Amino acid sequence: MLAMQKKLSNSFYMLLSLPATAMGFALSVQISALSWILTTQYGLDIHEVGLVWAAGPIAGILGQVIVGIISDKVWFWHGRRRPFILIGGVLAGLMLLALPNIDIVSSSLGFSGILGVAIAIALTLDLSINVSFNPTRAIIADVTPEGEERTKGYTWMQTVSGSFGVLAYAIGATWGNYALIYFGAALVLVLSLIPPFFIEEPRELSANEDEQESYGLVDVIKNIKPLWGILLYDIYALVLQLSGIKVDHYWAEMIAAVITLALVIQTISAKEQTNETTNKTGFAKVLAAHSFSWIGVQTMFVFIIAFLQDKMPSLGEDDLGKVIAMSFLILSITAAFLPALVLEPIAKKIGRVKTHTICIASMAVAYGLVAYLGHEKVNLYILMAILGIGWSSIISLPFAIMSEKVNQAQMGLYMGLFNLSVVLPQLLVSLGVGLFISKVADKSIVFQVSAVALAISAIVWTKVKEN
Template sequence: MLKIQQSLSRRFYMLLSLPSTAMGFALSVQISALSWLLSTQYGLDIHEIGIVWAAGPIAGILGQVIVGFISDKVWFWNGRRRPFILIGGVLASLSLLALPNIGIISESLGGIGILAVAIAIALSLDLSINVSFNPTRSIIADVTPEGEARTKGYTWMQTVSGTFGVLAYVIGGYWNNFVLIYFGAALVLLFSILPTFFVIEPKELPSSGENQETDKHNFNIVQVLKDIKPLWGFLAYSLYASVLHLSNIEVSHYWGETLALLVTLFFVFETLFKSEDNESNKSGKSHLGFQKVLAAHSFSWIGIQTMFVFTYAFLQEKMTLLSDDELGQTISYSFAILNGIAALLPALALGPLANKFGRIKVHAAALLVTAFAYLYIALFTTSPISMYIMMAFAGVGWAAIVSLPFAIMSERVENSKMGLYMGLFNLSVVLPQLVVSLGISLFLNKVDDKSMVFIVCAASLLISAVSWLMVKEKQAD
């Protein structure tokens, strides 16, 4: 074991962050380039682009839960998380290389439709990312003790990852998205492979529940379904909308959407209003505590995913004088600023503030800042400069979303089941993403004023902020 790992030095936290950085960079390339490519190069409309983006959440549902559970149990190549990081990194790099060649691949396969090829490549990329993403986050919890060190691990993860995320958008804006894609393929490969040979994983993960052996080896599907109860509404709508899309059934009403929204709000707030006081086991772990984190976190991702996927549609309507290349640059610079703030704040500000005032209060406050930034964009933004300024404020909440919830969640579940619960936690990301791709995309495609993109974002972040304030702060040991 390296001395930097034994002492949990800053250099170790940076090294530990590189695999997650690789996957984050791959995702940044996808965010920056995919919608732009499909719209300007292949002529897909907003709803078709939403269908392509649906591939990611589907990959997340399957990939992160299954890989998380398996990685808790296996040990090969001298690691539990290491094999999945290596495999996912190589596959993600290859998938990135396929992105700018969608047209060529379509022709080589006998003229298969661009939409079908785009979905296949997006699914391949997202499966690759999701094979690795869970292990890159779980390994941080595996090698850091609970408390301040765990928070430091996840905030440094976001600082390093966010810094390279900024680089991704700068490359896309200064040069172009094609340069970004090829650079990203090389970086993802390097950062996935190199750190895995220097971080030593513990061969045994401690279990602190009463029935340790049973907890450690069994997969309890009933308990899993109970644990994700706040997400049942999201799950039901995802299944409903997926059936409609696959069957090419068109409906002229919003009954399904309305019912799903009511079911979601019921289960979310029914969970949030329960008391955690009598729910924890001897180690302080709580299924209800985990459920509350899912409930609060889920609405954040409605706002985040809507912004990432449909900012281009908002800019097309509000900034009509921009050419396709200028539109791509404006999107890249906007996301670069967003991620620049998200890179700086976690380790430098959010971590210290969280240790002083509590992670949940700091997280909720950050979400409110982003909600107001979104609202300002919807109502007043008509120029790139105004967009850049507001995206800087929006970066405050984004910085919190991609750092603090991992530390909060990881202390509410058994260490021996970290991979599984990290995968279940990811459902609070991917199910809302799927709702955005299948439902909100349909709504935004029909509304005339694309300011509604950021109104939806603002409302979602506001609901999430209020929900987080209903989660009990875990007291430091």
Template sequence: MLEIQKKLTNIFYALLALPATAMGFALSIQISALSWILSTKYKLDIHDVGLVWAAGPIAGILGQVIIGIISDNVWFLNGRRRPFILIGGFLAAMMLLALPNIDVISSALGIDGILGVAIAVALTLDLAINISFNPTRSIIADVTPEGVERTKGYTWMQTISGTFGVLAYVIGAVWNNYVLIYFGVFLVLVLSIVPTLFIEEPRYLSKGANQQDKHETKASFGAILGYIEPLWGFLIYSIYAILMRVLNIHFENYYAEIICFVITIVFILKVLLQKSETKSAAEKGLIGFKKVLAAHSFTWVGIQTMFVYMFAYVQYKVFGYDANSVIPEDVSIQMGKVVTISFLIFNAVAAVLPVLVLEPMARKIGKVRTHFLSIASMAIAYAAMLFFGFSPLVIYIIMALLGIGWASTISLPFAIMSQQIDQTRMGLFMGLFNLSVVLPQLVASFGIGQAISAAQDKSLIFIISAVTLSISAILWMLVKEEKVHTETN
């Protein structure tokens, strides 16, 4: 074991963050370039772009949970998480290389049309990212003690990852998205492979401070369904939406969306009303885990809506082109730059805040309260975008405010969640926690995509984002932060 790992130095935290940074960089490229390249180079309609984005979350539903369960129970290449990080990093780099060459691949395979190939590339890319994201986050919990040090691990993860995410958007803004993609191929390979070889994983894991009772955490299908109870409405709608798309059935009404929303609210209320005073520590932890899933899922409905449809908003509100307009190439490039700079600022703020602001704030007032305030600020910023986001400058300012919530979203919930559950099942629960991301992403890609595509005024994008982030903030107020007895100031 390296001396920096024994002493848990800042250098070790930086090294520990690099594999997650590789996957974050790949995701930044996907966010910055995927909608742009599909809309401009390959001329896909907005609903087809949403379908391509849906392919990734579908992969994530299976990828993160299955890889999490497997990585909890294997030991290969002197690691539990290491093999999956190495494989996922290589696949992600190869799919990034394929992204600007979808038409070439389609022609080489003799396939008419590029939608199927685009979905295959996006599916494999996101599956690769998901294969690695689970282990890169789980390994942080594996090698850090509960409490302050683990919070530090996840805030360092976001700071390092966010800094490289900013680099991704700088490259896209200064040069172009093609340079970004090809640079990303090299960076993802290096950062996912090299640091992983120097991190020593523990051969055996203990349950953790809040899980030292006889309650057994199961990984059966029925048990897993029980763990994700607040997400049942999202899950049912995702299955419904996929089937309707495969069968090419379209409904003008939104009855299914309303029913699934009601189901979601019912089961969230059921979780919130559960009494935990007489429960064991492990059972209390599972109730807390379910509350985290409920709150985090609504965060991602709003954030994913922005990620996927920001280009459509800029096209309509800033440049004045509707979905049927013929857009000159130079204008298309300018629109792409506005979106890229927006996400650059968004990620720059998110890179700076975790270590400098969020970690000290979490030490003082607690992780849950800190995250609640961050999400509430994001809801306010989305509302501001709705009323004032009609020029690039104003959009840039609001994106900076949105970065506060983003900084917290991809750092603190991991520390909050990991404190609730059985540490020996970290891979499983990290995969289940990811369902609170990917299932809302499917809702954004299908149901919300259909509504936005039909809406003349693309302000609907930020109405949805503001409402869902407000719901998320309310739900985070109801999450209880468990005290860790081993934690020190």
């Protein structure tokens, strides 16, 4: 074990953050370039772009939970999380290289259509990211003690990852998305293949092996109860898409919304069991709160291009890509420096849950302002900086909050279940919100939906108990 790991020094936290940084950078490239490439280079409409984005969450539903369960129990290549980080990193790098060459890949395989190949590449890319994201986050909990050191691990993760995210969007804004994609592929390979060999993982996750709970599909379904409404709608919408069935009503959407709100209210009304190995009610509350955050955030990521095309029609294709890259650059600058420098000290004083709730509420307000003021570049950039406050918290503090409500011996499993509060809302956005947005003429609706979702999230977070 390296001396810096024994001392839990800042340099070790930086090293520990690099594998997650690799996957975060891959995700940043995907966010910045995927919709732009599919719209401008391959001529897909906004609804088809939503279908491509839907492929990733489908991969995440299976990938993170399965990898989490396996990585809790296996040991090879001198690690529990290391093998999955290495495999996922290689695949992610290769799929990034494939993104700007979808037409070449399609023609070489003998396919005439672009959409199917784009979905396959997006699916593989997101599966690769998901294969690695779970272990890169779980390993932080594995090698840090509960409490302030755990919070420090996840805030440093976001600071380091966010700093590279700034680099990603700076490259996109300055040299364009193609330069970003090729640079990103190389960086992902380096950061996912080298750092894991300098982090020593514990051979046993818990001193008491009896703490391991047996888990099956029924147990997984029970533990994600607040997400049942979203899950049911995702299945329904997927069946319609795959079968080509067209409907002219919104009964399914209304039923799913009622089920979701009812289950969330039931969840936040329950009392947390703080005397058990796994605080299942507390975990469920975190799932409910985090899922609404991601409905809002994913709506912005996928459909900001539709908002800009509507509100800034004079922009050419290259300028449109640069405005998107600059917007996410500003968002990332805020998100890069706040977690370790600002959020961690504040969390020590007022608690992680309260700190996160305030950040989420500020994001809801900023989204509402973008809907009405974001048609001007200056306004959009200023509001993106404010949105970065909430974004910096979403991708750091919930991991620390969640990790102390679950069985430490099954961190990979619960990290995978926690990821369902991300991927199921992502799928909802691609299949349901995307269809809704495509039918509304005024694309301000993109940020109106985001504002409402973040406001609900902030309300739910007020019901989560601080450990």
